[in-house]
Amino acid sequence: MIIGIPKEIKNNEFRVGLNTASVMALTNQGHRVLLETSAGLGSGMSDEDYIAAGATIVASAEEVYAKADMIVKVKEPLAAEYELIRAGQIVFNYFHFASSLELTEAMIKSKAICIAYESVEDKQGRLPLLTPMSQVAGRMSIQQGAKYLEKPQGGKGQLLGGVPGSAPAKVMIIGAGVVGTEAAKMAAGIGAQVLLLDINLDRLRYLSEVLPSNVTPLFSSQETIAKNISDSDLIIGAVLIPGAKAPNIISRKMLQKMEAGTVLVDLAVDQGGCFETSQPTTHEEPTFVVNEIVHYCVANIPGAVPRTSTNALNNTTLPFVLLLANQGWKEACTNNEALKKGLSIYDGKIVHAPVANTFDLPLYDNAI
Numbered sequence: 001m002i003i004g005i006p007k008e009i010k011n012n013e014f015r016v017g018l019n020t021a022s023v024m025a026l027t028n029q030g031h032r033v034l035l036e037t038s039a040g041l042g043s044g045m046s047d048e049d050y051i052a053a054g055a056t057i058v059a060s061a062e063e064v065y066a067k068a069d070m071i072v073k074v075k076e077p078l079a080a081e082y083e084l085i086r087a088g089q090i091v092f093n094y095f096h097f098a099s100s101l102e103l104t105e106a107m108i109k110s111k112a113i114c115i116a117y118e119s120v121e122d123k124q125g126r127l128p129l130l131t132p133m134s135q136v137a138g139r140m141s142i143q144q145g146a147k148y149l150e151k152p153q154g155g156k157g158q159l160l161g162g163v164p165g166s167a168p169a170k171v172m173i174i175g176a177g178v179v180g181t182e183a184a185k186m187a188a189g190i191g192a193q194v195l196l197l198d199i200n201l202d203r204l205r206y207l208s209e210v211l212p213s214n215v216t217p218l219f220s221s222q223e224t225i226a227k228n229i230s231d232s233d234l235i236i237g238a239v240l241i242p243g244a245k246a247p248n249i250i251s252r253k254m255l256q257k258m259e260a261g262t263v264l265v266d267l268a269v270d271q272g273g274c275f276e277t278s279q280p281t282t283h284e285e286p287t288f289v290v291n292e293i294v295h296y297c298v299a300n301i302p303g304a305v306p307r308t309s310t311n312a313l314n315n316t317t318l319p320f321v322l323l324l325a326n327q328g329w330k331e332a333c334t335n336n337e338a339l340k341k342g343l344s345i346y347d348g349k350i351v352h353a354p355v356a357n358t359f360d361l362p363l364y365d366n367a368i
Helices: 020-028 047-053 061-067 101-110 131-148 178-190 201-210 222-228 253-257 306-327 329-335 337-342 353-359
Strands: 002-005 032-036 056-058 070-072 090-093 113-116 170-174 193-198 215-219 234-237 263-266 287-290 293-296 343-346
Touching: 002 061, 020 032, 020 047, 020 306, 032 047, 032 061, 047 056, 056 061, 070 306, 090 306, 101 343, 101 353, 113 329, 113 337, 131 178, 131 234, 131 263, 131 293, 131 306, 170 178, 170 222, 178 193, 178 215, 178 234, 193 201, 193 222, 201 215, 222 253, 306 329, 306 337, 329 337, 329 343, 337 343
Parallel strands: 002 032, 002 070, 032 056, 070 090, 090 113, 170 193, 170 234, 193 215, 234 263, 263 293
Antiparallel strands: 113 343, 287 293
């Protein structure tokens, strides 16, 4: 099979779909890999490194899309790429369809085979291809939240960990999945007072045993959130419904109860956002202010640390890429139930229920 790696074109997205180790694994099994020139530079890998791993360097994204049987990317295709995607071509990346009707309709029109990283789900209900980037995003949410609490950045001027004689910041994290738990670990390590909210009591019991004493797991309810937003300095939105649009947990009206300079970090913005006032931002312009509340809503947070993120992502995606390359998408999805759950659109049909339900579009049986 011919596997294509185009350069990511999302704002300040420096990750790359396949690293050199993954390319070598593919070429060693007889597959051909085409890399758009300089696609790996942001992650610290030169064209020469890829050539040594067995890749062929091509001059443009157009050539990659025209020749490849399968496209492996990180982020969803953007409008400039829609017309490059061919019928029957496998496209394997983060799609987050539920956040964009335009993207969904474009992929339906393309008749490509769209397999979404974020929807691949194992027998235990885990999301193996989302987990490494959730870990990165959760940890980075605290770094960014700490920065934007600084007064010159529009925040309160509160040091997250405080110092002896001056209280630490209060951090409220809504959602105790992978991303929320990683955020809690980082915030606790810095010394903040952390509230970690979730509706899964078993999860909360487990986390109460393994997290530091400055993390308080609480059952999540509108009452609990409303009681704590007035004195929280940093609020992290980490609510995920796999493949579906994120629910609005904090309304516009609730911003009035917060102190000026409070920072909101929405880690669900690529799934529509869990704050009513959220809208996607970029690393170039990461924040905006509503009612004196700072919003950080960057949709590709891990793209800022590509050396870490690209390798962490490839550790989990490579087995699935090899499966698709060796068996073809139909056989691979038939033989691997986790991969089949990632199959979202093919032959112009939506086969993933959360996407169809979000936009009230027809859902077809996923009978390959």
